[in-house]
Amino acid sequence: MDKDIREILIEENDLQEKVKELGAKITADYKDKDLLLVCVLKGAVIFVSDLMRQIDTTLDIDFMAISSYGTNTQSSGVVRILKDLNTSIEGRHVLIVEDIIDSGLTLSYLVENLKSRGPASVEICTILDKPDRRKIDLSIKYTGFKIPDEFVVGYGLDYAEKYRNLPCIAVLKEEVYSN
Numbered sequence: 762m763d764k765d766i767r768e769i770l771i772e773e774n775d776l777q778e779k780v781k782e783l784g785a786k787i788t789a790d791y792k793d794k795d796l797l798l799v800c801v802l803k804g805a806v807i808f809v810s811d812l813m814r815q816i817d818t819t820l821d822i823d824f825m826a827i828s829s830y831g832t833n834t835q836s837s838g839v840v841r842i843l844k845d846l847n848t849s850i851e852g853r854h855v856l857i858v859e860d861i862i863d864s865g866l867t868l869s870y871l872v873e874n875l876k877s878r879g880p881a882s883v884e885i886c887t888i889l890d891k892p893d894r895r896k897i898d899l900s901i902k903y904t905g906f907k908i909p910d911e912f913v914v915g916y917g918l919d920y921a922e923k924y925r926n927l928p929c930i931a932v933l934k935e936e937v938y939s940n
């Protein structure tokens with residue numbers, strides 16, 4: 762995979778340090794609350810598995826799969842639930858765990874959808890944020906890193922379903938996209 766990388770934006774160590782920091786904040790904020798992590802598949806899978814081990818309070822985890830992307834790298838704005846939660850969130854403190862917030866369209870849909878199910882609260886934790894691309898106002902409680910407007914892979918993020926297993930966040934060489 763190394764041969765396909767143009768630039769590493771965030772090193773593995775820096776990701777791990779940030780995840781510890783976020784875990785400590787979440788621990789403090791959710792002590793004595795019924796915390797449910799909602800992991801957005803597939804991109805947030807690596808992040809949530811690191812993050813939950815840095816949260817030192819009782820929690821539960823569930824998964825959702827939603828789709829707002831076609832085959833290219835532009836948000837279509839159309840959100841579909843591919844896999845819903847297994848559990849009820851009524852009265853629970855929901856923390857959505859996401860890989861990246863770009864236009865914000867996917868997450869704003871998800872927040873509204875979850876809020877309609879009667880939870881005690883719904884907040885967002887994302888490892889990456891591309892603020893330059895935001896199309897809708899979104900309140901994000903926990904952000905790992907703000908990054909410039911470039912398509913990134915690694916740490917769960919894919920290009921055409923590949924590169925999710927890179928331990929860092931990277932930008933691919935142009936030629937990878939044209940192949």
Ligand code: XMP
Nearest residue numbers: 836861862863864865866867912913918919
């Ligand atoms: P929106 O635009 O709705 O999209 O905020 C969020 C979703 O878009 C995907 N996304 C990316 N995936 N590298 C990726 O691998 C990127 O740079 C990137 N930007 C957005 C991602 O699935 C996220 O959940």
Ligand code: MG
Nearest residue numbers: 804830918919
């Ligand atoms: Mg993706």
